[in-house]
Amino acid sequence: MNTEKDKVMDIKEAIKRFVKNGSHISIGGFTLNRNPMAAVYEIIRQNIKNLHLYAHANGQAVDELIGAGCISKLEIAYGGNARFAPTCIRFKKAIQDGKILFEDYTNYQMALRFLAGAIGVPFLPTRSSLGTDILNKWGFSKDLRKKDPKIPNKKVIVMNNPFDSWGDASKVVLLPAITPDVTIIHVQKADKQGTIRMKGLTFADVEQAKSSKYLIVTCEELVESDELRDDPDQNQIPFFYVDAVVHIPYGAYPTACYRYYDYDPIYLNEYRRYAQDDDLFKKYLDKFVYGVKDHQELLNVVGKERIEMIKADPRTGYAINLDRK
Amino acid sequence: MNTEKDKVMDIKEAIKRFVKNGSHISIGGFTLNRNPMAAVYEIIRQNIKNLHLYAHANGQAVDELIGAGCISKLEIAYGGNARFAPTCIRFKKAIQDGKILFEDYTNYQMALRFLAGAIGVPFLPTRSSLGTDILNKWGFSKDLRKKDPKIPNKKVIVMNNPFDSWGDASKVVLLPAITPDVTIIHVQKADKQGTIRMKGLTFADVEQAKSSKYLIVTCEELVESDELRDDPDQNQIPFFYVDAVVHIPYGAYPTACYRYYDYDPIYLNEYRRYAQDDDLFKKYLDKFVYGVKDHQELLNVVGKERIEMIKADPRTGYAINLDRK
């Protein structure tokens, strides 16, 4: 929260200032789309640890953060990344090896939990998951819940409808709000003050952004305010929610950014091979994350040709006929 | 709800088909903006009675419907219409004279109640109104609540936070969902199938639209689907929520429609004078509602000059320097 006029800074500073060891964070995007990858790589490079991550189906970023050992606790709905990883590979390994604490929700439930945080209520109700193990199996122990004031006392609560059968409902599931310390999203356009315009699907980015104490926004284009205010119906987040605006073209790479570029199937296939094996994964990090000083250098390593290949077609917003096998 | 390709009909048919004596209805817009006036006048002309109206601050339309005797029950947050009627005049009279049953909420609460209906939960929580008479004073008796299955058993419920002090909240107010039989909104653009694009503020139109069993949309422009689908980020309601699409230019007149026309201060001032007195108000209805066969004829009575006067300036979306005294 910040009403100032200029919040532009570089990604190193933004991460350093707002993401600390042990922070509770959330990241925008969905599977292989609009993940704030430049910010994620910077978190890994800054060696920030013990993060508590809230995710719905944030795919690639989740897997890389887990793989790099940044995450100690995870609340999640879906750890998959399309055919590139039907189950995210480092996520799968970390859970099977007991390396992280985790708790499962549904995508709607995570969206509602962010929404609850965004609108300032302690919980929101849904009728999803009644009768399932989402309600029965808790990932965080009662003891941990008692000790850690940043984890709610209960995973979920099933309540009888206090309005009798109003809405044809006998029961509802109450989901506790999430209010992360920091949320990071990558968007198409922002101005210096932090007015935000996304194109295409917004996923749960708006709810995540508004639920958070601090909000870092990385953007493809840093534009004049006039451009965004000339048609404010198209903007999704007003500036005062934003704490840092970082201009990073291709900031979602190797995931997609609608109307700018597609996901890079070559990178994601390569990632899959590296991720299968612990030693190989170290090599991946050494080469593509630690081995580059910033996102631009990663793009240089990947090479112009690949960047050219994924460029979005202006009519459809994605790379037509991209080889995605 | 309807997935068909062509839902275009005229307003007479739309009202006749979906709005019945005793229907529970809601209308879009806010005070003197984007009220679906053409539809409201048609309801009055068709002499539909005993409507149960859900309103937040829908201003002009609410006052005219009450004045014409169409409303028997009203759930409302605000009955005012700017300086033209600090308290809506026929609304004020009807309540002071005991002519309608009514119940008071806040604007946020009405928005949340529509949202609850839209998203299919029996209630939503808020922290607004704790300690106030909004909670204590109920407009509908317990007896009526018991007898009428379309009214919830309780106006509101105050509940202790079941997640202890999660979200720093000790208590919440639960508000019962609204699911009207019909909602009517007036929008800037629609296609035949019912994809909707509004410009400027959406008020609670989207929530009202989605909460409703049937949805009538009147529009300034009936456009080709391609125009709306070419940038679907700007559309607010997908077509399958819509049951009737009615093309009525100036369908919000005498209220405003952003980027098309302003409110008509002359009409609204005149209305105020008519509304002050029962006999005068009958004359108003005779001349401006019953006396015209449709909305176009009302516009003819008002005259081209006035319509020209309120035309929106293309830069700002309203009529610059309009005499609004």
Next chain:
Amino acid sequence: MAEYTLREIMTVVAAREIKDGDIVFCGTGISMIAAMAAKHINAPNSVIFFETGAIDSKLEELPLTVADPRVMYFTSMNGGLADSFATMQNKFISKHVIGILGAAQIDKFGNLNSTSIGDYLRPKARFPGSGGACDAASFVSRSIIFMQHEKRKFVQKVDYLTSPGWLDGPKGRKKAGLPGGGPSVVVTNMAIMRFDEKTKEMYLSGYYPGITPQKILDNMGFEVDISRAKEVKPPSYEELIVLREKCDPQRLILE
């Protein structure tokens, strides 16, 4: 000393209460002028927003309602009611949001009635109702209240408690479960009233030049402490210029 109208001093006095960085929940009329003036005078980084969903509008002309098309122009974002109230209820944002409210009745704890006088179901006088006022009074960190100083408006007990002030005293809001702070100041056509830090009861903080504390008491239905009252600094020439030239050049509100 510059000449000024009552409306002008009320507006300036309220504007001075707005701090830099405040996000101002605003109605129409005089409260909007006050919020606009503050941006020019003492709070350049304050932000005006409307319950209808318009955030940081460019107000080239004065809106007559919060749904006036004039609030929709050149905003940071055009949303809807649900968004805008949620902004006020948001844990992190609400700390920076203040409200400007008005009412038909007020009591010594700053509780407001904008619903009706007399029996709720069959009132002697019906007003518009809460609108977003109760929401704002519930959520925001502090609020500025505009009132006309009249005996029938400053009452022992409001006929209908529409918008929560400090409820029944210093613990009232906490007991009720309300999130935000209570009213901080009442700006009238005669005076500035504040609320005692301990008792949360209204007291006279300042009286306008030419008005005596006794006259103020004569126009109230309950007693207040007048021992802390000082004369209010009248609007400066610069403040008046802002009002007249930047905020309401058409004199739609200031007359």
Next chain:
Amino acid sequence: MAEYTLREIMTVVAAREIKDGDIVFCGTGISMIAAMAAKHINAPNSVIFFETGAIDSKLEELPLTVADPRVMYFTSMNGGLADSFATMQNKFISKHVIGILGAAQIDKFGNLNSTSIGDYLRPKARFPGSGGACDAASFVSRSIIFMQHEKRKFVQKVDYLTSPGWLDGPKGRKKAGLPGGGPSVVVTNMAIMRFDEKTKEMYLSGYYPGITPQKILDNMGFEVDISRAKEVKPPSYEELIVLREKCDPQRLILE
């Protein structure tokens, strides 16, 4: 008779289950092809939508995930997760919404596991988790489930009940408080399974040409009634043309 692959018959069999006017909650892969095919074959007014918020996308190329930029093109509306699940939970819309789901395990009541095998906290095998599957299975009026017919997948009891089927029988969903209908059909690489109207237990409804009911039973971890089974009508030439030329000309899914 036209030649066809297993994937093709599965797709066509699922497509035939979609009715005109259905709003189809769709994942990626074969389920998306089935939904696309239905629009060309038997349900021209059906609508595909994705949990990510894309409604009625123009799928010029096959998306690889529900967040693929390809789902965002030429939709009726691009929203977000909260919108799209709310659409499924909506009282009036949900009656017309159907889901297409898959899983790692299924039991005789159509309950699905897509979370993990073994102990939840330290599983032998971890899968992606619910995503939107549990939400859809909770809300929609009926669902179509894709499964591979294997003993370890058709189990007595799922290790983790991710998405509700009929739970423990005909009254299970009502007891639990679930709003929507349960699963209506399971489409596998060998057969079509349905659920008995009274007991809500799975039974064999149809077997693909060349597959015997016994072979199907051999590939399941629980017994089902096979007395009602008939041979499934193979894909017609027209159906195959739709699949191959309109739905997946690049052979990304159908191989």
